[in-house]
Amino acid sequence: MADPAVSETVNRPLADPRKPHATFLLILPTLGILIAFLLFPYLNMIVMSFRTPSTSDVFAPGYTIGNYLEILFDEDFYYLEILLNTLLLGAMTTAICLLLGFPVAYHLARSRSRVTTLLYAFVLSPLLVGVVVRCYGWIIILANNEGLINATLRDLGLVETFLPLMYNMTGVTIGLVHIFLPFMILPLTGAIQSIDPALEEAARSLGASRLTSILRVVLPLSLPGIQAGTILVFVLTISSYVIPVLLGGFNVVIMPTLVVQQLLDAMLWPFGAALAFVLALAGTIVVWIYLLLTNRLMRGVAR
Amino acid sequence: MTGRSFDLGRGLFLALVTLVYAFLLTPLVIVVIASFNSGEYLTFPPEGFSLRWYEKFFNSQSFMNSLWFSLKLALICTVVSCLLGTMVALYTVRFATRWREQLRLFVLMPLLLPEILTAIALLFFYYNAEDVMAAVGFEGFRGLFRNSFIGLLIGHVLVTLPFVFLSISASLYNFDRSLEEAARSLGADRYTTFRRITLPIIKPGIISGALFCFIISFDLFNISLLLKGIGIATLPIQLFDYVRWDFDPTAAAVSTISIIVTVIALVVAQRLVGLRSLRF
Numbered sequence: 221m222a223d224p225a226v227s228e229t230v231n232r233p234l235a236d237p238r239k240p241h242a243t244f245l246l247i248l249p250t251l252g253i254l255i256a257f258l259l260f261p262y263l264n265m266i267v268m269s270f271r272t273p274s275t276s277d278v279f280a281p282g283y284t285i286g287n288y289l290e291i292l293f294d295e296d297f298y299y300l301e302i303l304l305n306t307l308l309l310g311a312m313t314t315a316i317c318l319l320l321g322f323p324v325a326y327h328l329a330r331s332r333s334r335v336t337t338l339l340y341a342f343v344l345s346p347l348l349v350g351v352v353v354r355c356y357g358w359i360i361i362l363a364n365n366e367g368l369i370n371a372t373l374r375d376l377g378l379v380e381t382f383l384p385l386m387y388n389m390t391g392v393t394i395g396l397v398h399i400f401l402p403f404m405i406l407p408l409t410g411a412i413q414s415i416d417p418a419l420e421e422a423a424r425s426l427g428a429s430r431l432t433s434i435l436r437v438v439l440p441l442s443l444p445g446i447q448a449g450t451i452l453v454f455v456l457t458i459s460s461y462v463i464p465v466l467l468g469g470f471n472v473v474i475m476p477t478l479v480v481q482q483l484l485d486a487m488l489w490p491f492g493a494a495l496a497f498v499l500a501l502a503g504t505i506v507v508w509i510y511l512l513l514t515n516r517l518m519r520g521v522a523r
Numbered sequence: 524m525t526g527r528s529f530d531l532g533r534g535l536f537l538a539l540v541t542l543v544y545a546f547l548l549t550p551l552v553i554v555v556i557a558s559f560n561s562g563e564y565l566t567f568p569p570e571g572f573s574l575r576w577y578e579k580f581f582n583s584q585s586f587m588n589s590l591w592f593s594l595k596l597a598l599i600c601t602v603v604s605c606l607l608g609t610m611v612a613l614y615t616v617r618f619a620t621r622w623r624e625q626l627r628l629f630v631l632m633p634l635l636l637p638e639i640l641t642a643i644a645l646l647f648f649y650y651n652a653e654d655v656m657a658a659v660g661f662e663g664f665r666g667l668f669r670n671s672f673i674g675l676l677i678g679h680v681l682v683t684l685p686f687v688f689l690s691i692s693a694s695l696y697n698f699d700r701s702l703e704e705a706a707r708s709l710g711a712d713r714y715t716t717f718r719r720i721t722l723p724i725i726k727p728g729i730i731s732g733a734l735f736c737f738i739i740s741f742d743l744f745n746i747s748l749l750l751k752g753i754g755i756a757t758l759p760i761q762l763f764d765y766v767r768w769d770f771d772p773t774a775a776a777v778s779t780i781s782i783i784v785t786v787i788a789l790v791v792a793q794r795l796v797g798l799r800s801l802r803f
Contacts, residue, residue: 243617244614247611249607249610251629253607253680253681254681257645258632258633258641258681260648260652261641261644261645261647261648262636262640262644264647264651265640278650320543323536323539323540323543324544327536327540339544342544342548343544343547345547345548345551346548346551348738348789349551349782349785350744351759352742352744352759352778353554355766356550356554356762356774356775357550360550360554360565361553363770366564366770398546401546401547402547429532430532455637456637459638459639459640461748462744462763466767480639480748480749489647492643493647496639496640496643500637
């Protein structure tokens, strides 16, 4: 980026001194849209979560905190259990993405061959194809009776009925890892690329094995990339709707599917809004604690 | 460390990396294969080549309607987002002084908030805004946003704008300002300078932004699910409804066509600006 002092003197002759705010017109439409259709809707959603539920309409007049009380103090802790499952699913998906993504990112970052561009395209390709299409690909592979894996295993006589690969947590986790893996690999690759390879070579020349030099040198120095990637994947996972519905069916209930069901099927808008806020708040708290912990870890590395 | 154990470690490492690449690509490849497979279900080995699922797709009124609807929506969304994105990027990079970072953050906000939350917020807002406007005696508002094309379009523009903004900002930062000053000092007015100098130079940024915008809008799901009108569906929604109950490979044909739309968009961009100018 240009030196601010320089760009300021360069900017001056272009701006018309008589109409200092004429350029403001450039952002006026966008500001209008963002305030009207982003800020207001979010404020409105907070209000909605305190509205009284109704059986005849999407909400009734009057305000209550009953929606939140129901979520937090339900007799069987039904909603809190689903919240916990959602967060655990997020943590598990994130951990698997990190385990699978780190070697790929290391390979991408350190590879100097001509195929690197092609490999980048491989990593990016899932991002450019819709999530429904990618889930459908997994349905063809994992489906219980006629899926590629189960049909092939049955033809070979290896299984009698089928392996339960879909409509359970296994299927959902496979789908989530597949769809969010690129979001882990890309920031990690950037972080590893910025680490001087000479540091690794130094470790190796002092007798460390390749594995040790990766674990003791590259891994700690790539913590900023790990932090970015893990948070991205975690947040995307706990707010994903399509994958759990298509690969989990009715057997997997997590917060986003529950929220959409409350809104579109049960037509209980205030309760759906409250559920969405509880999820957003829980997610924020988890990310915040994680940031505190990893920041401390990173300061330790810096020292 | 012996040479042999070193090679073993490296071999394991490469095997793992290759497996992950295969994992990433497999579902896409499988979808394309399944769409050309003649059988109801994909088995290994495939049963034979057939175009019957494409035939079924092109004869399906609901799929064709949603394909055209999605293309139209994505196209209009791209035009709107690029216009707004160019203006905002120009302002934040060139003119903003005090609130530059806050403004950037505000424009990027839809990217930082979960898409499903934004969709829910808009669903409520369209409904409530109607009542509020009707209460103050403005009935023309009714039906303008709720379950309407405009309401859906606004949702798509919100989500795609950050990508366009990022792409165009990046091309403005790498911009030699003296070119504009030269034009100005030679007597060109600000509009001519923008049209003849600035626009051609930031064109790659706009095109790559437009490309992303189109692909993202074409594939957008959550916003479309909650804001779509009754009886209209985008292609991802139609596909979603289909594969929930039916596994027949018509869905594979639809998916392959949706992959082809993306590839065409990429090829067009490659022809116009070269893919190397794509920025993330």
